[in-house]
Amino acid sequence: MKWLILLQAVSLCVFAQSRSSQMRIVALPGNSPVVTLRLVFTTGGARDPEDKPGLARLTAEMLAGGGSKDLTYKEIVDALFPMAASVGSQVDLEMTTFSGATHVDNLDAYYKLFRAMLLEPGWREDDFKRLKDSALNSLRVGLRGNNDEELGKEVLLSELYRGTPYGHYTGGSVSGLQKITLDDVKQFYKQHYTQSNLILGIAGAYTPEFLERLKKDFGTLPAADSSPALAIHPPAIAHTRATIVEKNTRSVAYSFGFPIDVKRGDPDYPALLVMQSYFGQHRASGGRLYQRIREIRGINYGDYDYIEYFPRGGNLMEPPPNVARGSQAFQIWIRPAEPPQAAFTLRLAAFELNKLVKEGIPQEDFDRTKEFLSKFVNVLTKTKRAELAYAIDSMYYGIPNYNTYIKDALAKLTRDQVNAAIRKHLRTDRLQIVAVTDHAADLKRQIVGTGPSTIEYNSPKPAEILAEDKIVGAFDIGLRPDDVEIVPVEKIFD
Amino acid sequence: MISRFLLLFCAVLMASAADPPSKTFPFPYTQEDLANGLRLVTIPTDSPNLVSVYIVVQTGSRNEVEAGKTGFAHLFEHMMFRGTDKYPPEKYEEILKRAGAASNADTSNDRTTFHTTFSKEDLPAILAMEADRFENLKYPLEAFKTETGAVLGEYNKNSANPGQKLEEVLVDTAFDRHTYKHTTMGFLKDVQDMPSQYDYSIKFFDRYYRPEYTTIIVTGDVDPKQARALVEKSFGDWKRGSYHADIPVEPKQQGPREAHVDWPSPTLPLLTIAYKGPAYSDTTKDTAALDAFATLVFGQNSELYQKLVVREQKLDSLSANSPSSVDPDLFSIRARLKHVEDLPAIREEILAAVKRFQDELVPADKLEAVKKRERYGFTMRLDNSESVAQTVAEYVALRRTPDTIDKLYAQYGSLTPEDLREMARKYLIESGRTIVSLTGAAPAGAAK
Numbered sequence: 001m002k003w004l005i006l007l008q009a010v011s012l013c014v015f016a017q018s019r020s021s022q023m024r025i026v027a028l029p030g031n032s033p034v035v036t037l038r039l040v041f042t043t044g045g046a047r048d049p050e051d052k053p054g055l056a057r058l059t060a061e062m063l064a065g066g067g068s069k070d071l072t073y074k075e076i077v078d079a080l081f082p083m084a085a086s087v088g089s090q091v092d093l094e095m096t097t098f099s100g101a102t103h104v105d106n107l108d109a110y111y112k113l114f115r116a117m118l119l120e121p122g123w124r125e126d127d128f129k130r131l132k133d134s135a136l137n138s139l140r141v142g143l144r145g146n147n148d149e150e151l152g153k154e155v156l157l158s159e160l161y162r163g164t165p166y167g168h169y170t171g172g173s174v175s176g177l178q179k180i181t182l183d184d185v186k187q188f189y190k191q192h193y194t195q196s197n198l199i200l201g202i203a204g205a206y207t208p209e210f211l212e213r214l215k216k217d218f219g220t221l222p223a224a225d226s227s228p229a230l231a232i233h234p235p236a237i238a239h240t241r242a243t244i245v246e247k248n249t250r251s252v253a254y255s256f257g258f259p260i261d262v263k264r265g266d267p268d269y270p271a272l273l274v275m276q277s278y279f280g281q282h283r284a285s286g287g288r289l290y291q292r293i294r295e296i297r298g299i300n301y302g303d304y305d306y307i308e309y310f311p312r313g314g315n316l317m318e319p320p321p322n323v324a325r326g327s328q329a330f331q332i333w334i335r336p337a338e339p340p341q342a343a344f345t346l347r348l349a350a351f352e353l354n355k356l357v358k359e360g361i362p363q364e365d366f367d368r369t370k371e372f373l374s375k376f377v378n379v380l381t382k383t384k385r386a387e388l389a390y391a392i393d394s395m396y397y398g399i400p401n402y403n404t405y406i407k408d409a410l411a412k413l414t415r416d417q418v419n420a421a422i423r424k425h426l427r428t429d430r431l432q433i434v435a436v437t438d439h440a441a442d443l444k445r446q447i448v449g450t451g452p453s454t455i456e457y458n459s460p461k462p463a464e465i466l467a468e469d470k471i472v473g474a475f476d477i478g479l480r481p482d483d484v485e486i487v488p489v490e491k492i493f494d
Numbered sequence: 495m496i497s498r499f500l501l502l503f504c505a506v507l508m509a510s511a512a513d514p515p516s517k518t519f520p521f522p523y524t525q526e527d528l529a530n531g532l533r534l535v536t537i538p539t540d541s542p543n544l545v546s547v548y549i550v551v552q553t554g555s556r557n558e559v560e561a562g563k564t565g566f567a568h569l570f571e572h573m574m575f576r577g578t579d580k581y582p583p584e585k586y587e588e589i590l591k592r593a594g595a596a597s598n599a600d601t602s603n604d605r606t607t608f609h610t611t612f613s614k615e616d617l618p619a620i621l622a623m624e625a626d627r628f629e630n631l632k633y634p635l636e637a638f639k640t641e642t643g644a645v646l647g648e649y650n651k652n653s654a655n656p657g658q659k660l661e662e663v664l665v666d667t668a669f670d671r672h673t674y675k676h677t678t679m680g681f682l683k684d685v686q687d688m689p690s691q692y693d694y695s696i697k698f699f700d701r702y703y704r705p706e707y708t709t710i711i712v713t714g715d716v717d718p719k720q721a722r723a724l725v726e727k728s729f730g731d732w733k734r735g736s737y738h739a740d741i742p743v744e745p746k747q748q749g750p751r752e753a754h755v756d757w758p759s760p761t762l763p764l765l766t767i768a769y770k771g772p773a774y775s776d777t778t779k780d781t782a783a784l785d786a787f788a789t790l791v792f793g794q795n796s797e798l799y800q801k802l803v804v805r806e807q808k809l810d811s812l813s814a815n816s817p818s819s820v821d822p823d824l825f826s827i828r829a830r831l832k833h834v835e836d837l838p839a840i841r842e843e844i845l846a847a848v849k850r851f852q853d854e855l856v857p858a859d860k861l862e863a864v865k866k867r868e869r870y871g872f873t874m875r876l877d878n879s880e881s882v883a884q885t886v887a888e889y890v891a892l893r894r895t896p897d898t899i900d901k902l903y904a905q906y907g908s909l910t911p912e913d914l915r916e917m918a919r920k921y922l923i924e925s926g927r928t929i930v931s932l933t934g935a936a937p938a939g940a941a942k
Contacts, residue, residue, distance in 0.1 A: 032877070033873075034873075034874050034877055073804060074795070074800050074804060077794055077795045077800075078795050081794075081795045081863055081867055082862075082863040082866040082867050082870070083866075083867070083870055084866075084867045084868070084869075084870035084871030084874060085870075101874060102874075103870050103873065103874060106870070126804075126805070126807075129807065130803075130804060130807050133807060133810070133832065134810060137762060137810050137832070140760075141761050141762050145654075145656075145759060145760065145761045145934075146654055146655040146656065146657070146761070147654060147655070148651075148654045149651065247759065248758045248759040248935075249653075249654050249759075250650050250653045250654070251647075251650040251651075251653070253651075283598065284596075284597075285575060285587060286587040286590065286591050294644050294647070295583070295640075296640070297640065297643070298639070298640035298641060298642065298643025298644055298647075299643060299644075299647065300643075300644065300647035300650070300651075301644055301647035301648045301650070301651050302644075302647075314651070317596065317598065318596070335647060335651050336647060336650040336651045336654075337647070337650075338646070338647075338650070368588060368591050368592060369591070371591070371592050371594070372591040372592065372594050373594070374594065375593065375594020375595075375612070375613045376594040376595075376596070377594075378543060378544055378594065378613065379544065379594065379595075379596045379611055379612070382541065382544055382611070382878045382879070382880060383877050383878045383881075384877065385877070457639075457640075458639045458640075458642070458643065458689045459635060459636040459638075459639035459640060459689070460636055461636070490760075
């Protein structure tokens, strides 16, 4: 029984505003022999200078993948090696995260390295050259060359936010990265790596003295970031438009959507979360889109929807935390379809969206989805690492513990509220569509107007599906030829 | 049960004061066999309210012995979600949804794993449903054909990556007879022919989805007695099969091989140098020694990595993988280059590093650091019920018991620099070598 009480006590999350500085602390003391550090600076790609996108990410990579003042990168790697530890970085538009974990008996040795890397960077030219090359390769080869789906999603978001601080890819552009100098990186660090931007997270079997040391060390950062607050106003979309990225590839990948005025903590967030899960829960087979496109028609590998940014969806089964944003977009992700079925597939996804907006969520699905989400939050926060990261996001959004927030909101939520939120925030016109394909002109011809687009199956289908296919094939997504732009892949993020 | 958890925590914390924890796999577990040959491994872990169920079928692309049937184990992983009379797909989805479950499956060369993580009160419902599909899967021809479209879609989404193509060519070049000759995804022509293989799919299920091929791993907030009773009740009537695949034995390779891939789009050049390695072993040093060799000679803090990636910056990445498969598999060294003109020189540098450590001994202190790293790394991975089950599933596919983990790490513990040199001399030899390179098209507008 004693043990149970202890567990309850340690599972309480400690939120504190440090007295000596403006940094915020999220502490999850516990028994785990693995101590997790997670430092999030509420700054990122949205602070990139207009002509140097990618600066925020390169700055973080210089810290996590370069030497410190006293140690070369090789010496750091050698020292971390026997501990099986590392320092990772993740940069999004509004958050820059440094994370690491170590067995508690290595904590002191590990922390010395972690601290030196973040607080006393070495700023060596050779590290800079290596990491800049790697950023360029990751953009040219990793994203443009090898990953049609992620490319489509990033192009979609940069189109949706064109002209705003969100209107570029966090990984930068070829010309932007080429322009960045080591001095730019140092300047970015000085201006944005401040106590006012820092949320310091720690979990595991650390001592109170260790936490004090952490606070004292990071209390040496400049106090405040003088940059004005970000205000993101995505430009209005006049009518549905499409960007077709042309590249040598086997199949056709799609993403489409529009910005929404709802983020975590807003009154309609829980309602839209239920909608998202019902319509296309990430990598789950029960979503409506998945059922209609993959399960019944066998068109592709999966089809999902999102109300929050979700990078690396091809690799991750669950959303990565600490990519919180002040403005979010509704996005539909259609995995690659064979070219002869591609136009039909896009019409089918738009048809389903239209049905969702018009008819809302059925009662039975509403009940089921609510039950699913109220349990699934436990899966999302199953590790201390995840619990810590979600707590940091909750602090950013100004909401209580995520699990409590979701469970409480779901308990009160009604189907009418979900359907009202769907009608208020979702739509079928004024979409931004992105396709990645080999035959852009062909695809353009097939997706404008009312088609009709057709589909052939390798096995007989029920009469109601064939009847629906006729309607879907002629479903007008509202795209006019003048609103389709074809862009060769080498011009994307160039 | 509570006191056992507490003891476990203390054990981990006390052991950590000195070196890495002495027993590599830190969780007590029960392992039981049902009369029909099904095995159950139950591992309580500190995961309040959550349970993970991993069902490992020791069947993967290795079992695809007939010509024209590559990719079938993977297709079958998909078919397992196509329902039974009692639980048609909609019902299956509903139960998973009501359990708040994260559920999926994956296939590799040696195994197919079905996994679900959910709230503990749903364990009886999930196990009953899983048992039903393993025993009574039933899908019509139409559903089969539709699902083959999803598998082709999976091939398509992977096909944008040149690394996948290089892998296909590598195993096809290196192997002559063994089924490791094809990737788990299978050859494209076979994937395209899948819609016509309905009858074979029924045969595949009948052969391999049998209790003697299957191990159920339950981790998390679970009582082993309850798990045993539930599994007995749900899976007890499952009939044992009789099929044994005749996996062709790979003849000894008689000389070095090479292949090249021309990738139609601009990309960075890739180079893979592979050698025929051993099968997984926890009773000899071969597996552990080659794994340590891969880390020491090609890992992030190796001399070669520091030279080529960090100092000279000719490579974008460098790594090596040692084999851990049921049958003898490839030890491979993979490099991504920044400039195509460096290909010959990089190839020579890698071959020279292999040769060097066939002559010289790796420094003893560096080997000790690798041993420490392996142990810490392994322990730190096991931080939730899902990762414990996932890790155990990898080993269950090889030896059907978590016991092999401690045996393997005992081999690690006993390694000497001489062992590494001996294994490099034994396996990393020219006559068993295959080199595959891949280069991309010139970027649009570039000088020809």
